[in-house]
Amino acid sequence: MRNVFLASVALILSTMAAQAEGADAEDFLAANAIAAPAIVDCTLTDGSAAECLQLVTSFPGEAFRIGPFCPETIDDTGGLWVWDGDNPGTYRLDGAFFRMLSEQGYTFYDADGVINISDPGSGQRPEGNTCLEATLDTDVETTVLIPTEPKMADAVTDLGTVALVGMALDGVPIFADAPSVLETGHLPALDTCGGHVDPGGYYHWHATATDIETALTHEHVDADCVHETSPSDLFGYAYDGYAMYGSADMDGTVPNDLDQCSGHVGMTAGSDTPVYHYHASEAFPNLPTCLVGVTARDNFVTNAAMGIGAQNGRPPPPPQ
Ligand SMILES: [Zn+2]
Numbered sequence: 403m404r405n406v407f408l409a410s411v412a413l414i415l416s417t418m419a420a421q422a423e424g425a426d427a428e429d430f431l432a433a434n435a436i437a438a439p440a441i442v443d444c445t446l447t448d449g450s451a452a453e454c455l456q457l458v459t460s461f462p463g464e465a466f467r468i469g470p471f472c473p474e475t476i477d478d479t480g481g482l483w484v485w486d487g488d489n490p491g492t493y494r495l496d497g498a499f500f501r502m503l504s505e506q507g508y509t510f511y512d513a514d515g516v517i518n519i520s521d522p523g524s525g526q527r528p529e530g531n532t533c534l535e536a537t538l539d540t541d542v543e544t545t546v547l548i549p550t551e552p553k554m555a556d557a558v559t560d561l562g563t564v565a566l567v568g569m570a571l572d573g574v575p576i577f578a579d580a581p582s583v584l585e586t587g588h589l590p591a592l593d594t595c596g597g598h599v600d601p602g603g604y605y606h607w608h609a610t611a612t613d614i615e616t617a618l619t620h621e622h623v624d625a626d627c628v629h630e631t632s633p634s635d636l637f638g639y640a641y642d643g644y645a646m647y648g649s650a651d652m653d654g655t656v657p658n659d660l661d662q663c664s665g666h667v668g669m670t671a672g673s674d675t676p677v678y679h680y681h682a683s684e685a686f687p688n689l690p691t692c693l694v695g696v697t698a699r700d701n702f703v704t705n706a707a708m709g710i711g712a713q714n715g716r717p718p719p720p721p722q
Contacts, residue, residue, distance in 0.1 A: 459573035539603025552643035602709025613648030642695025
């Protein structure tokens, strides 16, 4: 079984090597996250036929640390949140933060200081203002398609709330901004690496976790992330096939020529010639806010019973 797997991987890698640049199976394999990368035929959103890297991922494993999300009481400290009411910014989920929200009409705790926590995967509609914390289901698989040869689109695609951004090397999907408390009344807590669990049970990023320290320092937030690496490291690939790096280029400098999507053309560790790639921004959540390239149709599918990407026909619950 393992020999068959390795042989198929070798075939994929030799196929990838013949191509200029793009989503690279070798990068995902090196990160030891993806069980069986494959090259498949796919259709891009502009209707053209293409080849895509197909990645089937699940939770990276028991050793992959997540959380904390919601604190139990206002005397405890949880993860992070991007507040967009008065005094907007990125905050640690602690008593000072929840008291500030209460002054603005959003009270997440009772008279004893206990935080109202609810599970958005439970199917129950939470009352009042609740801190959302979904239950991890390590059996959930996500299947994504990423073009192997990136293709510039005629116009950029803005990434709205919970839009599909890309796939991290660790096999964790990357989504754009989580929904605002101002819209839902609920707070889908992020952990200190900028990730949390979807109602469907799968963990996903809402930030460039490998370079989150740069953004947290910029935002004056005191938090540590165990998945932090180097600002110049490859974080993953966007769904248009362009690579996503931390805030720095391979020589350690922060580029000053980034476009509106936080990308530019330059040298990368993965290419012999200058290529387009994205960078993490300084502001949290430190992700591109738009994509410059064409994505594949049906590029994110899960086997979960609900949530983003679920395929069983049930209407998804409010996104988190
Ligand atoms: Zn660069």
